[in-house]
Amino acid sequence: MLIGVPAETVAGETRVAVTPETAKKLVAQGHVVRVQAGAGLHASATDAAYEAAGAQITDAAGALGADLVLKVRSPQASELPLMKAGATLVGMLNPFDAEGLRALAAAGLTGFALEAAPRTTRAQSMDVLSSQANIAGYKAVMLAANAYPRFFPMLMTAAGTVKAARVVILGVGVAGLQAIATAKRLGAVIEASDVRPSVKEQIESLGGKFIDVPYETPEEKEAAEGVGGYAKPMPPSWLQRQAAEVAKRVAMADVVISTALIPGRAAPTLITEEMVKSMKPGSVIVDIAAGKGPANADGSVGGNCPLTEADKTVVKHGVTIIGETNLPALVAADASALYARNVLDFLKLVLPKDAAAVQVPLDDDIVVACLMTQAGEVKRK
Numbered sequence: 500m501l502i503g504v505p506a507e508t509v510a511g512e513t514r515v516a517v518t519p520e521t522a523k524k525l526v527a528q529g530h531v532v533r534v535q536a537g538a539g540l541h542a543s544a545t546d547a548a549y550e551a552a553g554a555q556i557t558d559a560a561g562a563l564g565a566d567l568v569l570k571v572r573s574p575q576a577s578e579l580p581l582m583k584a585g586a587t588l589v590g591m592l593n594p595f596d597a598e599g600l601r602a603l604a605a606a607g608l609t610g611f612a613l614e615a616a617p618r619t620t621r622a623q624s625m626d627v628l629s630s631q632a633n634i635a636g637y638k639a640v641m642l643a644a645n646a647y648p649r650f651f652p653m654l655m656t657a658a659g660t661v662k663a664a665r666v667v668i669l670g671v672g673v674a675g676l677q678a679i680a681t682a683k684r685l686g687a688v689i690e691a692s693d694v695r696p697s698v699k700e701q702i703e704s705l706g707g708k709f710i711d712v713p714y715e716t717p718e719e720k721e722a723a724e725g726v727g728g729y730a731k732p733m734p735p736s737w738l739q740r741q742a743a744e745v746a747k748r749v750a751m752a753d754v755v756i757s758t759a760l761i762p763g764r765a766a767p768t769l770i771t772e773e774m775v776k777s778m779k780p781g782s783v784i785v786d787i788a789a790g791k792g793p794a795n796a797d798g799s800v801g802g803n804c805p806l807t808e809a810d811k812t813v814v815k816h817g818v819t820i821i822g823e824t825n826l827p828a829l830v831a832a833d834a835s836a837l838y839a840r841n842v843l844d845f846l847k848l849v850l851p852k853d854a855a856a857v858q859v860p861l862d863d864d865i866v867v868a869c870l871m872t873q874a875g876e877v878k879r880k
Contacts, residue, residue, distance in 0.1 A: 500530045500855060503557075503565025506538040509572045511810070511824075513541035513831035514838060516569040516590060519548040521839040526553035528852055535562040542835035567850070567857055569842055571835075573599050579606045587849070587857040589613065589842060591627060592871055594879055595763045603872045609857065610872040613845060615879070622865050625845040629673045630837040635826035636677030636758065639785040640666075642826075643754045644685060646783045646812070646819045652686020663688045667752040668707070669745065669769045669803060670759030671698040674787055678756045679705045687754070692745050694723050694733050710748055712741045732761065745769065750777040757803035758787045765793040770804035772816075780817035789822035845869070 502525060504517040515538050517525070522532050532554040536546055546556045562568070563581040570590035574582065582588070584607030592612035593599060603610045613627040623629075643666075644651055653663035664687045668675050671693035679702060682689050689707035691698075699709040714720045719737045733741070749755055749770060755778075760766050766788035775784070788802035790809030801807040806815045807822040814820070827834040848866050849857050859873065860866055870878050 500567055500850065500857075501565045502530050502532045503562035503568045504532065504534040504538055504554075505559055505562035505568065505570060505578070506535045507571050508575055508578065511828055512572055513828045514571045514835045515539040515542045515544060515831075516571050516835075516839060516842055517554075518542070518544050518836050518839040519552040519554075520836065521843045522549055522554040523552035524843060525846075530850075531555065533557040533561050533565060535559055538562070539835070542831040544832075544835070571838065573603070576602070579603075582606060582608060584608070587611070589845065589849075594871060597877075600871050600877045600879065604875055604877045607875055608872055609859065609870075609874075611845070611849070611866075611869040612871045612879075613841060613869060615869045615871070616845075616865055617868050619864070625841045625865070627838055627841045630841055631827040631834060632673040632758075633677045634830045634834050634837070635787055636674035636756075637681045638823075638826040638829050639674070639756050639758075639787055639821075640678050640681040640685065642821050642823065642829075643756060643783045643785045646821060647754055648781045649753065650686075651682070664753040665690070665751060666754045666756065667691070667710075667745075667748050669693075669755065669757040670787075671695075671702055672758060672760075674758040675756075676701060676705065678758065679707045682754075682756075683707070690748050690752075692741065692748070694731075694737075694741070696723055710744055712737065712744050732764070732767075738767075742769075742771075746771075746774050746777070749774045752778065753782055755782070755784045756787070757784070759803050760788050760791060766791045766803055768792065768801075768803065768805060772806055775804065775806055775818050775820075776816045778816070778818050781819075782817075783819045783821065785821045785823075787826065790824045 525532050534549045534554045536556050560581050567587045573592045587609045589611045594612045594615045616622045650661050651664045654661040666682045666687040666689045668678050668691040671691050683706040691702045691707045692710040702709045722731045722733050786802035786804050786807040789807045792801040809822050809824050812821045
């Protein structure tokens with residue numbers, strides 16, 4: 500089968516959907532792999548490396564015009580005319596972008612959005628959200644350490660003792676856990692908060708302290724358990740108590756990393772302007788939810804903090820707020836390597852060995868969950 504790997508055209512996107520490692524495996528399965536010239540350069544994958552793996556180097560039209568197109572992000576409007584009706588597209592297509600999915604359906608594409616894969620054991624190896632969130636959690640701490648004007652670890656020197664940085668992590672999913680682990684390696688003292696009680700043990704196993712907010716009603720406890728591995732919106736009564744508890748910790752923190760996202764909804768506000776004002780000068784906030792928060796009064800969109808500005812680093816009330824919206828792209832080589840392996844594992848479900856065309860087994864829960872468009876229709880309702 501003819502497989503195309505175009506270069507990503509979204510601003511700031513440095514990842515590539517197929518690496519020389521996975522290209523070699525696809526070629527070994529009998530497929531023809533065409534990679535757009537320069538597609539992997541930002542991810543440290545040269546055209547020569549792809550050719551050595553058995554892939555062909557082509558232009559944008561050659562990659563986008565394949566029977567199966569593997570991408571990181573959904574194609575832009577300028578790319579869709581280069582894709583042929585009946586082709587299959589696999590990538591992070593944003594299942595909640597109704598307009599984008601309609602455009603893919605209108606182009607006659609069979610589209611699979613890998614972010615929609617269920618959180619099940621069988622789907623773990625193709626869970627792009629987890630593989631990329633892991634990198635985001637790591638990079639968030641590295642950016643914070645770079646912007647923070649003091650040391651992370653405690654140091655005992657001839658000139659006196661330097662205190663360890665106090666780091667608060669808000670939201671302990673995959674990104675939050677990696678942030679805890681990375682900050683711990685750098686010697687920080689860590690506290691973390693999440694709506695799910697089940698993460699307490701995970702936080703403590705990584706050397707952090709859980710900010711505990713007890714549940715007072717059955718409704719609060721039920722919401723805290725979440726659905727399918729994701730958090731559910733919590734009742735206002737609990738959120739008020741959590742906000743008060745978190746506010747105390749944020750005021751004492753040197754670094755705050757917020758990672759709270761709810762699929763298909765605006766990210767919750769966890770760090771208010773008042774909380775930012777209470778922080779020490781020189782403190783740092785890294786808002787992984789930048790650009791995904793509720794709209795502010797002036798129409799701008801923050802993240803877990805309303806003062807966050809997407810893709811900018813700003814200083815507000817003496818606090819540095821980093822609003823990088825695509826942290827995995829800052830670690831392009833490893834982000835691409837992990838993503839490409841996720842893609843390869845997903846292809847085993849729709850492109851069995853020696854298959855001449857993509858198959859859509861509707862009895863497979865992973866395939867059905869990821870199927871967004873087919874035969875001119877948007878399948879996700």
